Amino acid sequence: MQLIKVASALFALASVVSAAPHHPKIAKKTPGASYIPGAYTVEFETTGSSFADPAASFMQSLGKEHPKYATNPPVKGTQIKNKLFNGMTLHLGDNHSPVELANMKNVKRVYPVKINRRPTAVRTKATPLAPGNDVTPHEMTGVGATHRSGHFGKGVKIAVIDTGVYWKHPALGGCFGPGCRISFGTDLVGDAYDADAVVPVLTPDSDPMDNCSSDSHGTHTTGIIAADARGITQTGFKPFADFVGVAPEATIGHYRIFGCNGNNGDDVMANAIFRAYADGAQIISISIGEASAAADESLTPHAIELVKKAGVHVVVSAGNDGAGGLYTIGDPSLSPSSYSVASIDNHAAVGSAFTGPDNAVYIYGPASSGGWSTPIKSQIFQADVNDGCAANTYPGAAGKVLLVRYNGQCKSSAICGSAAKQGATGCLIYNVGGIAGNPAVPSGSVDGGTGERLLKSLKANPAGVFTFSNSQGLGDLPTAGTASDFTSYGTDIELNFKPDIAGVGGSIYSTVSPHAAEVGHSDVAYLVLSGTSMACPYVAGSLALLLEQRGSLSVDQGKALLQNSAKPAQIYNTTLVETPVRVGAGLVQIDRAIASQTLVTPSFLALNDTKHTKKNYRLRVKNTGKKSVTYTLSHVGSALATGIAAGNDMPLPLINYTPDYATVKFSNQKVTLGAGKSADVTVSFTAPKGANPKLLPFYGGYIKVASPVETISVPYQGVVGDFSKAKMIVENSPVALTNGVKDADGNPITANAILNATAGIDVELVLAQSTRMVMVEVLAAGAHIPGTTLSNSLGVLVPAKVADKNAPYTFTVAAIRPNQPRNVQNDGQGNHVSYALPWYGLVTPAPAPGAMDTPRQHGNNTVQYSVPAGKYQVRFSALRHFGDATKASDYETVLSPVFQVVY
Numbered sequence: 001m002q003l004i005k006v007a008s009a010l011f012a013l014a015s016v017v018s019a020a021p022h023h024p025k026i027a028k029k030t031p032g033a034s035y036i037p038g039a040y041t042v043e044f045e046t047t048g049s050s051f052a053d054p055a056a057s058f059m060q061s062l063g064k065e066h067p068k069y070a071t072n073p074p075v076k077g078t079q080i081k082n083k084l085f086n087g088m089t090l091h092l093g094d095n096h097s098p099v100e101l102a103n104m105k106n107v108k109r110v111y112p113v114k115i116n117r118r119p120t121a122v123r124t125k126a127t128p129l130a131p132g133n134d135v136t137p138h139e140m141t142g143v144g145a146t147h148r149s150g151h152f153g154k155g156v157k158i159a160v161i162d163t164g165v166y167w168k169h170p171a172l173g174g175c176f177g178p179g180c181r182i183s184f185g186t187d188l189v190g191d192a193y194d195a196d197a198v199v200p201v202l203t204p205d206s207d208p209m210d211n212c213s214s215d216s217h218g219t220h221t222t223g224i225i226a227a228d229a230r231g232i233t234q235t236g237f238k239p240f241a242d243f244v245g246v247a248p249e250a251t252i253g254h255y256r257i258f259g260c261n262g263n264n265g266d267d268v269m270a271n272a273i274f275r276a277y278a279d280g281a282q283i284i285s286i287s288i289g290e291a292s293a294a295a296d297e298s299l300t301p302h303a304i305e306l307v308k309k310a311g312v313h314v315v316v317s318a319g320n321d322g323a324g325g326l327y328t329i330g331d332p333s334l335s336p337s338s339y340s341v342a343s344i345d346n347h348a349a350v351g352s353a354f355t356g357p358d359n360a361v362y363i364y365g366p367a368s369s370g371g372w373s374t375p376i377k378s379q380i381f382q383a384d385v386n387d388g389c390a391a392n393t394y395p396g397a398a399g400k401v402l403l404v405r406y407n408g409q410c411k412s413s414a415i416c417g418s419a420a421k422q423g424a425t426g427c428l429i430y431n432v433g434g435i436a437g438n439p440a441v442p443s444g445s446v447d448g449g450t451g452e453r454l455l456k457s458l459k460a461n462p463a464g465v466f467t468f469s470n471s472q473g474l475g476d477l478p479t480a481g482t483a484s485d486f487t488s489y490g491t492d493i494e495l496n497f498k499p500d501i502a503g504v505g506g507s508i509y510s511t512v513s514p515h516a517a518e519v520g521h522s523d524v525a526y527l528v529l530s531g532t533s534m535a536c537p538y539v540a541g542s543l544a545l546l547l548e549q550r551g552s553l554s555v556d557q558g559k560a561l562l563q564n565s566a567k568p569a570q571i572y573n574t575t576l577v578e579t580p581v582r583v584g585a586g587l588v589q590i591d592r593a594i595a596s597q598t599l600v601t602p603s604f605l606a607l608n609d610t611k612h613t614k615k616n617y618r619l620r621v622k623n624t625g626k627k628s629v630t631y632t633l634s635h636v637g638s639a640l641a642t643g644i645a646a647g648n649d650m651p652l653p654l655i656n657y658t659p660d661y662a663t664v665k666f667s668n669q670k671v672t673l674g675a676g677k678s679a680d681v682t683v684s685f686t687a688p689k690g691a692n693p694k695l696l697p698f699y700g701g702y703i704k705v706a707s708p709v710e711t712i713s714v715p716y717q718g719v720v721g722d723f724s725k726a727k728m729i730v731e732n733s734p735v736a737l738t739n740g741v742k743d744a745d746g747n748p749i750t751a752n753a754i755l756n757a758t759a760g761i762d763v764e765l766v767l768a769q770s771t772r773m774v775m776v777e778v779l780a781a782g783a784h785i786p787g788t789t790l791s792n793s794l795g796v797l798v799p800a801k802v803a804d805k806n807a808p809y810t811f812t813v814a815a816i817r818p819n820q821p822r823n824v825q826n827d828g829q830g831n832h833v834s835y836a837l838p839w840y841g842l843v844t845p846a847p848a849p850g851a852m853d854t855p856r857q858h859g860n861n862t863v864q865y866s867v868p869a870g871k872y873q874v875r876f877s878a879l880r881h882f883g884d885a886t887k888a889s890d891y892e893t894v895l896s897p898v899f900q901v902v903y
């Protein structure tokens with residue numbers, strides 16, 4: 001019967017990856033990300049402006065060679081032409097194939113067009129009118145000192161690639177074009193563009209204006225570099241307090257690559273990178289990314305690589321999925337040529353505020369039921385219950401604001417309702433994000449750290465009177481200088497050193513369009529947004545300050561200077577040093593980078609797992625100053641970061657930090673170097689003894705190279721244990737995220753369950769680790785291949801329902817994927833709890849050569865079999881870290897119980 005003809009398990013695995021899985025000139029598709037169906041960017045061999053435009057002649061030859069292209073021509077998309085890259089995007093019809101493109105003369109490479117999701121910031125707080133202090137983080141980063149020395153980035157050209165910019169904002173200069181603050185750039189897409197459209201509509205024009213997107217992402221990121229909000233009196237544009245961006249005197253451009261709504265195609269992103277390069281940008285800031293297992297083969301990383309070689313610094317946000325735990329960092333920040341930027345929290349935030357008896361400012365979130373719209377003066381009553389529902393009365397709260405610690409057991413509406421019954425003047429809940437509250441009483445919430453500040457104040461002065469209102473203030477952030485809770489953790493699946501560096505991205509006050517201000521309920525065109533999206537332009541602007549004074553630098557030099565001078569972070573509420581896996585080299589300190597007289601390279605060390613750690617690592621110390629200097633070497637360990645717990649396959653959302661450090665030995669403790677001289681020092685590492693290799697914790701720290709005038713630090717990181725032994729697929733977890741086949745109630749099946757494929761069978765894949773290759777197959781029950789423990793594969797499972805186009809991390813055609821990001825315990829922006837594979841009985845052969853590049857994404861969709869009623873199993877396979885994709889033994893496989901399919 002026909003089913004038996006379908007590839008066996010071993011054959012299926014091998015055929016995915018062996019000899020010629022697809023055309024060598026066609027870039028592999030990657031992370032679970034979506035692709036524009038049928039869209040390919042063709043790169044021509046010929047580059048350089050002196051060559052004739054080959055696009056037209058290519059279309060002619062294509063039509064001659066394959067008449068179907070002449071009678072049914074593909075729709076032309078983005079065209080890219082510059083010294084580094086010459087190509088164009090084509091939207092192929094049903095009877096066209098990318099292999100035909102790849103086989104044409106003068107074709108260097110063919111790139112399927114990936115879809116980049118629209119970037120989103122993490123949270124929004126309303127903004128203010130009253131005057132205050134410093135809303136910027138410039139005193140945390142040396143930017144303040146650099147500004148005081150009279151340097152604001154003059155002469156350096158910097159491009160932001162984002163959702164467009166509201167350049168009419170007076171803080172952004174109010175005009176666009178030569179002589180204006182935002183002086184170059186373009187709109188590559190137009191308002192209506194959305195990469196999810198069948199053929200995305202491109203209506204480019206020369207103006208990158210955005211007054212239509214709801215969060216004004218690009219105006220916010222651009223303002224972080226470019227704003228000069230001093231002395232503005234215009235209605236609707238007067239800031240909470242005067243401030244300037246990081247490099248407002250730089251020559252600043254903006255390339256708009258998103259329409260008013262929706263996503264972006266990678267060809268447009270790459271086009272923007274090349275355009276910025278061709279327009280002379282020295283620095284490019286990209287606050288956009290996708291969760292990924294490793295840097296991928298799409299066009300953007302290729303563009304970053306090419307412009308890096310031409311000396312352009314590309315700065316990219318690391319991602320906002322830190323709440324998912326380890327390995328949540330995104331691409332293209334994983335590209336080795338980019339600066340991958342993590343986020344640190346600002347010293348203070350602008351928001352609704354109340355003040356204490358000593359005039360201390362506390363930022364709070366008014367409840368959705370309303371905060372203190374009518375200002376009052378009141379004492380605070382601290383409830384002695386910490387959940388607000390153990391007792392439904394709060395004796396003593398009458399006439400005071402009730403303060404309760406939140407622990408999730410009781411709803412804020414109930415807590416505040418009880419407060420109202422007791423005659424409280426308000427209800428304040430701490431240790432929580434936003435709350436619903438109760439309309440019977442003014443209600444609000446603060447985070448845990450602010451709650452503790454309040455308790456301290458009450459302890460010192462129990463009868464102190466607070467002033468509650470909804471007016472805006474600038475309040476200290478308890479988490480100042482520590483890693484933002486959202487910032488994604490490294491590393492990629494090869495244990496490369498990522499992220500590289502941190503900027504300040506937690507609670508950033510910057511410019512937005514009037515439209516976004518309206519959407520964000522702000523009277524003025526400024527909002528506080530958080531995200532690595534904000535940290536990225538902060539670092540890009542800082543680089544401009546560096547180039548202004550140190551002249552042009554190669555990307556390797558620039559990255560080394562930034563990393564050498566950065567400041568390691570503390571872990572919030574501890575005395576421990578944060579792991580480089582979260583903040584890279586630490587927070588950018590641009591005054592130190594500018595003044596530095598030493599260069600230590602490499603500027604970071606990825607030690608791999610302890611199975612692959614080298615005996616020695618060499619650091620080259622160069623004295624770039626004018627005097628002879630003696631350097632002293634030492635070591636500071638960062639906390640051991642354990643992200644896995646015994647008995648739980650799903651990596652932890654909250655990392656367990658412990659004071660376990662490596663032992664580090666140096667060939668010489670001291671090095672004396674004359675001006676301009678360099679020398680090598682050998683460093684060896686012994687992993688911390690207290691670490692449990694089964695849990696694959698990350699150890700790390702900073703090598704310090706100190707002269708009398710400065711201290712350089714070199715971050716390092718590695719895994720204790722054998723990373724190839726990491727559990728890839730979640731089978732055991734107390735958090736009910738188990739992988740497998742489910743019954744109609746969503747519970748894991750037991751052996752011989754009867755499942756109705758007409759109604760749909762619920763199959764879930766839950767990856768504990770990101771992986772180079774994952775596949776879900778259907779097997780005939782018990783049919784073992786002789787000499788193996790494997791059963792015959794009937795083919796790759798085909799999930800029948802096409803997933804929501806805005807949730808790219810689902811399998812849309814066949815359950816086989818390269819470079820798949822891991823799942824997490826709670827849904828994030830880029831990482832999701834599971835991959836759903838609703839199954840209606842269809843399988844498809846594992847892809848044959850070329851099949852990965854068919855318009856319908858992965859799998860061979862020309863052949864789909866419906867399995868007959870009978871007994872089956874589902875096998876989940878994920879390639880282990882460092883594994884060889886052609887070897888079945890390098891996959892971790894999980895087999896479901898036998899179940900019976902009926903229709």
Ligand SMILES: *[C@@H]1O[C@H](CO)[C@@H](O)[C@H](O)[C@H]1NC(C)=O
Pocket residue numbers: 448449452573
């Ligand atoms: C800070 O740490 C202490 C001691 O571990 C703990 O009791 C407290 O809740 C922590 N505070 C916050 C805001 O996390």
Ligand SMILES: *[C@@H]1O[C@H](CO)[C@@H](O)[C@H](O)[C@H]1NC(C)=O
Pocket residue numbers: 494495496497606607608609612882
């Ligand atoms: C770690 O070792 C593995 C196995 O040799 C290799 O694939 C990987 O690229 C290495 N990673 C680094 C950062 O050296």
Ligand SMILES: *[C@@H]1O[C@H](CO)[C@@H](O)[C@H](O)[C@H]1NC(C)=O
Pocket residue numbers: 168211513514515518
């Ligand atoms: C921008 O949008 C706002 C709110 O939608 C509108 O009032 C304003 O006129 C727009 N400005 C421009 C220049 O289009």
Ligand SMILES: *[C@@H]1O[C@H](CO)[C@@H](O)[C@H](O)[C@H]1NC(C)=O
Pocket residue numbers: 756757758759902903
């Ligand atoms: C399976 O479900 C379909 C519709 O959901 C129903 O028509 C059919 O009778 C079911 N089959 C069995 C064997 O119960």
Ligand SMILES: *[C@@H]1O[C@H](CO)[C@@H](O)[C@H](O)[C@H]1NC(C)=O
Pocket residue numbers: 845847848849850851854860862863
């Ligand atoms: C799909 O499978 C069929 C049958 O095995 C084969 O003839 C065809 O070439 C395959 N198509 C692709 C694109 O691999």
